[in-house]
Amino acid sequence: MNYQTTALRRALAADYAIGLMPATARRRFDALLLADAALRVELGHWQDALASLTGALPERPVPDHVWAGIKARIEPQVLHVPAKKPFWMNLRLLAAAFAIVIAVLAGVLYQRDLGVEYNATLVAANQQPALQIKAFADHLQVEPLTLAAVASAQDLELWAIAPGGKPISLGLVPAAGKGRIPLNEAQRALLTAPLTLAVSLEPRGGSPTGQPTGPVLYQGALATR
Amino acid sequence: MSDADPLQPLLAQCALGDRLAFETLYRTVSPRLHGVALRFMGRQDLAEEVLQEAFVRIWYNASRYESHLAAPMTWMVNITRNLAIDQLRKRREQPLADGQQDAMLDDSPSAHEQLDREREARALNRCLDTLDGMQRQSISVAYFQGLSCSELANHMAAPLGSVKSWIRRGLERLRRCLES
Numbered sequence: 001m002n003y004q005t006t007a008l009r010r011a012l013a014a015d016y017a018i019g020l021m022p023a024t025a026r027r028r029f030d031a032l033l034l035a036d037a038a039l040r041v042e043l044g045h046w047q048d049a050l051a052s053l054t055g056a057l058p059e060r061p062v063p064d065h066v067w068a069g070i071k072a073r074i075e076p077q078v079l080h081v082p083a084k085k086p087f088w089m090n091l092r093l094l095a096a097a098f099a100i101v102i103a104v105l106a107g108v109l110y111q112r113d114l115g116v117e118y119n120a121t122l123v124a125a126n127q128q129p130a131l132q133i134k135a136f137a138d139h140l141q142v143e144p145l146t147l148a149a150v151a152s153a154q155d156l157e158l159w160a161i162a163p164g165g166k167p168i169s170l171g172l173v174p175a176a177g178k179g180r181i182p183l184n185e186a187q188r189a190l191l192t193a194p195l196t197l198a199v200s201l202e203p204r205g206g207s208p209t210g211q212p213t214g215p216v217l218y219q220g221a222l223a224t225r
Numbered sequence: 226m227s228d229a230d231p232l233q234p235l236l237a238q239c240a241l242g243d244r245l246a247f248e249t250l251y252r253t254v255s256p257r258l259h260g261v262a263l264r265f266m267g268r269q270d271l272a273e274e275v276l277q278e279a280f281v282r283i284w285y286n287a288s289r290y291e292s293h294l295a296a297p298m299t300w301m302v303n304i305t306r307n308l309a310i311d312q313l314r315k316r317r318e319q320p321l322a323d324g325q326q327d328a329m330l331d332d333s334p335s336a337h338e339q340l341d342r343e344r345e346a347r348a349l350n351r352c353l354d355t356l357d358g359m360q361r362q363s364i365s366v367a368y369f370q371g372l373s374c375s376e377l378a379n380h381m382a383a384p385l386g387s388v389k390s391w392i393r394r395g396l397e398r399l400r401r402c403l404e405s
Binding site: 010011014015018019020022040041043044045046047048049050051052053054055056057058059060061062063065066067069070073074075126127128 | 244247248251255256257259260261263264272273274276277278280281284285291293294295296298299302303306310348349350364365367368369371373374377389392393396397399400403404
């Protein structure tokens with residue numbers, strides 16, 4: 001086919017833009033586009049004209065969990081476990097108090113540094129955010145985002161999986177997905193390395209074998225800090 | 226398409242890996258793209274899935290945006306539309322389960338629309354008014370449902386050749402009018 005006629009190029013670009021081309025014609029046109037800058041410009045005009053069809057659509061507020069899901073997919077996630085109170089904690093507290101006084105005097109108070117800054121979002125198989133996890137000194141705080149209902153004879157169990165390693169249980173996810181999961185010393189140490197967090201469906205009371213026995217419903221990868 | 230489009234520097238910063246710029250971009254355009262996704266999908270949950278996927282693509286493909294080819298919003302609407310149409314095509318291949326049909330919602334326009342949006346819409350409506358009924362209908366069904374030519378002919382119960390020419394002529398008239 002002769003792709004050089006202006007009218008034909010214009011018509012083909014229009015077909016392509018609105019999506020009428022069958023798959024083979026579409027692939028051929030894709031190849032042409034790569035080599036032909038003027039054709040890309042022609043296509044751009046059609047796409048602009050067609051995009052105006054959506055210009056009159058009303059805006060819709062977006063629920064927060066959509067952003068959480070996007071972030072979970074583009075950011076390396078970090079679950080920061082703050083240091084547990086060591087014996088010199090009081091000294092540190094004193095120093096921190098001084099720092100705050102100075103910051104206030106200077107008029108600069110970095111609020112962010114005082115709260116929990118790190119959390120991870122676990123997503124379901126369809127990439128929808130399901131569970132948010134925040135780290136504290138001796139526990140994880142779990143918040144449900146969109147959690148599937150769990151039968152009363154079953155529990156959700158949270159696992160830490162180091163690259164190439166076996167899953168290690170961090171404990172049961174509280175009923176309804178909201179609450180605390182206490183951490184022991186070994187579990188805390190585990191969370192400082194890059195790993196994957198996963199939630200599996202287990203019999204009531206957790207896996208009887210020490211390894212996940214049911215399907216993994218949610219997961220999220222963590223990076224180190 | 227104007228050089229002063231504030232979305233353009235945001236996209237450029239996203240291309241450099243600036244997450245803060247991405248969040249600003251998201252806050253600015255997500256309600257608009259959500260409206261687009263909902264128009265295509267007709268269901269809240271499906272629209273949100275498409276929207277999430279669209280923004281993941283926008284982030285990873287920001288460096289491939291070419292400002293001389295399309296306005297940033299056009300580019301982002303196209304990403305959203307293509308994902309929505311892929312989903313619609315997949316769903317057309319598998320029939321709806323019980324109850325899903327009931328979940329379809331009717332998208333009536335929100336009560337207040339911004340002034341420039343209205344002006345834009347007026348220009349579009351004026352141009353759509355220059356099309357005859359079949360041209361208008363075939364363009365809007367092809368655009369919003371992602372039907373191929375033969376599916377479209379089926380849908381409109383009209384010969385393939387007629388549908389093709391309605392769309393061709395309609396699009397041509399629409400673009401000339403919008404550009405005038």
